[in-house]
Amino acid sequence: MLSSKQFATSIVATLRDRGHRAYLCGGCVRDLLLGREPADYDVTTDATPEQVMRIFPETYAVGAQFGVVLVPIPREDNSRKEDNPASQNRGEAAAPTSPKANVVEVATFRSDVGYSDGRHPDEVRYSKDPREDVARRDFTINGLLMDPISGEVLDFVGGRKDLDSHLIRTIGDPALRFAEDKLRMLRAVRFAARFDYRIEPPTFAAMHEMSSRIHQVSHERVRDELTKMLTEGQARQAFLLLDESGLLREVLPEISAMKGVEQPPQFHPEGDVFVHTVLLLEHLPHPCPPTLAWGALLHDVGKPPTFRVAPDRIRFDGHVEVGVRMAEEICRRLRFSNDDTEQILALVNQHMRFGQITLMKESTLKKFLRMPRFEEHLDLHRMDCQASHGDLSSYGFAKEQLAVIPPEKMRPAPLVTGHDLIAAGYTPGPRFKEILSAVEDGQLEGRLQSKDEAMQLVMNNFPLE
Numbered sequence: 001m002l003s004s005k006q007f008a009t010s011i012v013a014t015l016r017d018r019g020h021r022a023y024l025c026g027g028c029v030r031d032l033l034l035g036r037e038p039a040d041y042d043v044t045t046d047a048t049p050e051q052v053m054r055i056f057p058e059t060y061a062v063g064a065q066f067g068v069v070l071v072p073i074p075r076e077d078n079s080r081k082e083d084n085p086a087s088q089n090r091g092e093a094a095a096p097t098s099p100k101a102n103v104v105e106v107a108t109f110r111s112d113v114g115y116s117d118g119r120h121p122d123e124v125r126y127s128k129d130p131r132e133d134v135a136r137r138d139f140t141i142n143g144l145l146m147d148p149i150s151g152e153v154l155d156f157v158g159g160r161k162d163l164d165s166h167l168i169r170t171i172g173d174p175a176l177r178f179a180e181d182k183l184r185m186l187r188a189v190r191f192a193a194r195f196d197y198r199i200e201p202p203t204f205a206a207m208h209e210m211s212s213r214i215h216q217v218s219h220e221r222v223r224d225e226l227t228k229m230l231t232e233g234q235a236r237q238a239f240l241l242l243d244e245s246g247l248l249r250e251v252l253p254e255i256s257a258m259k260g261v262e263q264p265p266q267f268h269p270e271g272d273v274f275v276h277t278v279l280l281l282e283h284l285p286h287p288c289p290p291t292l293a294w295g296a297l298l299h300d301v302g303k304p305p306t307f308r309v310a311p312d313r314i315r316f317d318g319h320v321e322v323g324v325r326m327a328e329e330i331c332r333r334l335r336f337s338n339d340d341t342e343q344i345l346a347l348v349n350q351h352m353r354f355g356q357i358t359l360m361k362e363s364t365l366k367k368f369l370r371m372p373r374f375e376e377h378l379d380l381h382r383m384d385c386q387a388s389h390g391d392l393s394s395y396g397f398a399k400e401q402l403a404v405i406p407p408e409k410m411r412p413a414p415l416v417t418g419h420d421l422i423a424a425g426y427t428p429g430p431r432f433k434e435i436l437s438a439v440e441d442g443q444l445e446g447r448l449q450s451k452d453e454a455m456q457l458v459m460n461n462f463p464l465e
Helices: 004-017 027-033 049-055 130-135 159-165 174-180 183-195 201-216 219-231 235-245 273-281 290-298 319-333 338-350 353-359 362-369 374-386 393-404 418-423 431-444 451-461
Strands: 022-025 042-045 068-072 103-108 110-113 123-126
Touching: 004 022, 004 042, 004 049, 004 103, 022 027, 027 159, 049 068, 049 103, 110 130, 174 183, 174 201, 183 201, 183 219, 183 235, 201 235, 219 235, 219 290, 235 273, 273 290, 273 374, 290 319, 290 338, 290 374, 319 338, 338 374, 353 362, 353 393, 362 393, 362 431, 374 393, 418 431, 418 451, 431 451
Parallel strands: 042 103
Antiparallel strands: 022 042, 068 103, 110 123
């Protein structure tokens, strides 16, 4: 398969051969100039969507009403279009699950008129002038065009200077750019954190003034942007900027509420709950599973409402249970999938159990260590310690146990099944779960080695009714 860059370059060359202007554009140009590998490649051209689809018959007409066509990178096996019934008609191929997966986005030069919904232009006017197309984009560092064949860069907005100055600046009036799409305020934070750039003062002032308008953006788009902030490697800086801009209290008021909530210094010498949380984000692995990142962000979300000063020390009684309920509300609000919600809640719910890990009986320990995606629980505990007291003894104990306990001892084949209980005269019902759990505990603790021993335990402790 051609690389994305090779294919994007071939698209530019083909469009030019047909008499059109065409360039690489947006984030891929920015990343190339920074010496980074772009995640994907975009092309901008004066060819209309209809012309692009005629030149490249196998296309995805997703976004064509806004001048955007997706051209798939040819597969290595050279599978013919007729092998895919969904792509028989030009421009009607089934779009990939991820819009950027193995495709190059080709967009027509355009100027956008009005943004009534705060995201999509009310009217799209195609243009022959790349300057008009660049003028509608968000930030100067994303407004650069490149000839991939000669390497020439077209800069109509001072983007190269801002790259050199490490500056995030909107193209034109920041209030107008943010009014067109409020999500751009979150994108400004993400780019500033990712590249360790400053946000230009007028741009930042507009973000602060308009922060309450972020609620016009769909929950899904906000979630995705926050997830990128959490997983791109600069989560601490991103959330400090979110707080400073006023956006944090709008998108995640539960995290903003952590500020100023004191913690017992003997366990948390680093400071309040917010300080602890953003310090923890600094220890996130990179790359980082999104569920781990969100679990880390929300693990102490229940502390502010449970704060109290007891005679002996500051306490947060029941903060885990409260935190699970709050985290569930946040996950539902941001439209997380059921699977992701389940894992995030599990991380919040289990994070305090490591404090008792060396005291757990053998069966409890093994059940704890075999939890689904336990590596995320272990990572969260490590980061929690690193961002507070620094004691990693429980972390080391868990790692050691994982290494020395064989898989067959961690999850042994059951000695007794429900069918065995029925054959012995037991009536199916809720009691079965209790009985089978007791047998499993006996196995995990090494007390039961055979089916006969297991059935004897059942008969002794659960007599027939």
